[in-house]
Amino acid sequence: MLEGITTGFILSLSLYPGTVWLVKVGMAGRAGQVLAVALAFALSQLIWLAVAIPGLMMMVRHLYFLKAGMHVFGAFVLFYMSYKFMRSRPALALDDVRELAPAGELFTGALKRSFAMPMRLPAAMAILMSTGVFVTHPAVPASIPPVAVGSFLGVVWWWGQFGLLALLFARSVPQAITLKSLNKIRPFCVLIFLVLGGITLYFGLMA
Incomplete structure (x- = not known):
C-alpha cells in the first residue's frame, strides 16, 4: 500500500499547472468551483492509475524478459x-483570473486539460x-488492490x-x-x- 500512496501523491504533485490553477480558482471563485476543479484533477489521476497499475503488473508478469528494458525506459521518462x-x-x-465558468464547465475543462x-x-x-x-512484491492480480487503495489515498491526500x-x-x-510556496514545487520536482x-x-x- 505504501508504494501506491507514494505513486498517487507524486503523480498528483507533478501536475503543477493544475495545482496553480486550483489556487487561482480559490482566489477568484466560490466553494463549488474550487471543489469541482480539485475533484476533476483527482479523478483524472485516478483514471490514469487505474490503467497504469494493472498494466504494469501484466507487463512485468508476461514480459519479464523485458523487465530491465522497461525499467531503463521508466528511468528515461523520469529524467525527462x-x-x-x-x-x-x-x-x-x-x-x-477575472471571470470563471460555472462549476460544471470548470470540472469538464480541468478533466480535459489533464x-x-x-x-x-x-x-x-x-x-x-x-x-x-x-520488485518486492509478486506481479500477480492479488497485488493490485492494496496498491490501488494506496494510490487512491495518495491522490486524495494531495488534491484534498x-x-x-x-x-x-x-x-x-x-x-x-x-x-513563493507554489514555486517551491518546481525545484522539488526536479x-x-x-x-x-x-x-x-x-x-x-x-x-
Missing part, C-alpha cells in the same frame, strides 16, 4: 520529467516502477489538502507568500524525479 520541470517557468501571478497531457500514463508507470512495487487550502486560505494569505529516475535505473540494472 525532471528536465521539463527544470525548463518550466514559475507562476508569476494568481489574481489574473487528459490532454500525453506523459501522464508513462509517468504513472515510471513512478510505480521507481517504488519497486513489483490543496482543495481545502485554496478554499480556506487562498484569499486571506498574501499572494507573494502563496506564489530533484525528486532525478532521484526516482536513478532508483528506477538501479532496479533495471539489477533485473
Whole structure:
C-alpha cells in the first residue's frame, strides 16, 4: 500500500499547472468551483492509475524478459520529467483570473486539460516502477488492490489538502507568500524525479 500512496501523491504533485490553477480558482471563485476543479484533477489521476497499475503488473508478469528494458525506459521518462520541470517557468501571478465558468464547465475543462497531457500514463508507470512495487512484491492480480487503495489515498491526500487550502486560505494569505510556496514545487520536482529516475535505473540494472 505504501508504494501506491507514494505513486498517487507524486503523480498528483507533478501536475503543477493544475495545482496553480486550483489556487487561482480559490482566489477568484466560490466553494463549488474550487471543489469541482480539485475533484476533476483527482479523478483524472485516478483514471490514469487505474490503467497504469494493472498494466504494469501484466507487463512485468508476461514480459519479464523485458523487465530491465522497461525499467531503463521508466528511468528515461523520469529524467525527462525532471528536465521539463527544470525548463518550466514559475507562476508569476494568481489574481489574473477575472471571470470563471460555472462549476460544471470548470470540472469538464480541468478533466480535459489533464487528459490532454500525453506523459501522464508513462509517468504513472515510471513512478510505480521507481517504488519497486513489483520488485518486492509478486506481479500477480492479488497485488493490485492494496496498491490501488494506496494510490487512491495518495491522490486524495494531495488534491484534498490543496482543495481545502485554496478554499480556506487562498484569499486571506498574501499572494507573494502563496506564489513563493507554489514555486517551491518546481525545484522539488526536479530533484525528486532525478532521484526516482536513478532508483528506477538501479532496479533495471539489477533485473
